[in-house]
Amino acid sequence: MKKINYRKCRRKDLIPAARMIGISMNYLRRQSGMEPYPWRVREIPPLFNHLLKTDPDLTYCAWDGERLVGFGSALVRGKQWYLGHLFVLPRYQDNGVGRKLLEKVWADKPGMTHALCTFAFNMQAVGIYSKFGMTPLCDLPWMHGDPAKMKKLGSTGLKIIDTPTRADYKWLNELETKIRGYPHALEWKLWQKSEKHKVYIFTSRGKRIGYCQIVDKRMIAPLGVISKRYMTKVMTEAIRLAKPKKDGKINLWCPTLNIELYQFLIGIGFRADEMEIFMSDEPYPDWQRYVPATLAVV
Ligand SMILES: CC(C)(COP(=O)(O)OP(=O)(O)OC[C@H]1O[C@@H](n2cnc3c(N)ncnc32)[C@H](O)[C@@H]1OP(=O)(O)O)[C@@H](O)C(=O)NCCC(=O)NCCS
16 A cells, blocks of 8 residues: 555545545445445534544544545543544555554543444444453444334423523533533533534423433434433433424434433334444443433544
8 A cells, every 4th residue: 555644634624534434434334234324525514623623633634645545533621532533445444544543643641531432333443442442331322213103202390491501501511520421511612503403401399400402303412410310301301302304203322321211212112223332441421321412522
């Protein structure tokens, strides 16, 4: 193989990077007998732009001459290092490009944990991350519920705040420190600017007990509660609040370590479509109280 160059990513590289990810991911999906994603990139995905701004030293591209053949991006939030993306063009795989990109975006200091989510159907990815000290810790099936076929859910009696205040966000970030392991206020600031992201806070007897974000009226990600006894109630309300367009489905990644939640979702008619996994060198978050955000940030 020709010499591959590794350079920090620039804003203008993000569209070619996002297109390359589509090719790499859909090649993997076809190889694994799965439907390809409809992946069209007309503009820079907001999350890519955000991660390049927040972590400019941890976003790298691999180049074969003028051709972008690999992309890696990571984020550091406090002592949490997290891998957002790692993709290599199929023709360039198995030649050490992924490993080199991972080394470039790696960060470490005393007490720092390292984690990511990846496709359970790609053992090569699981393998490379395992060599960096991370272990598969929790399955995250991507699930869908069809509102037309699901059991109807009644109100739980929780009160819903649909326009959270600054004090609500402060509470949410404090809660995420406990249940997610680390707060990620920077991502909440990004999502707050987006019309597609809607946040709800739930209260019981005047006390905040949980929150959820609904993306595009259909995806519940993330969701958190102060105590596991509220998980089913808050999930019930989140499902009631999601309003996918006609024939659309409600989606989420359910941590299988939360047996009660997984069985609740299956019981009301959710189905598991495919499996992703959380890998880490430290066991976090508290999956009894946390349902992840988009897996590029968890
Ligand atoms: C996963 C991916 C990024 C890896 O990049 P790559 O350039 O192909 O990988 P590399 O050649 O750098 O390294 C692969 C490593 O995994 C190891 N490996 C492969 N299969 C393995 C297995 N089943 N178990 C353990 N290790 C395995 C290899 O031995 C190698 O490690 P080494 O360098 O120490 O020998 C790339 O294959 C890809 O883009 N795949 C499709 C998309 C994807 O799954 N991305 C991950 C999303 S989080």
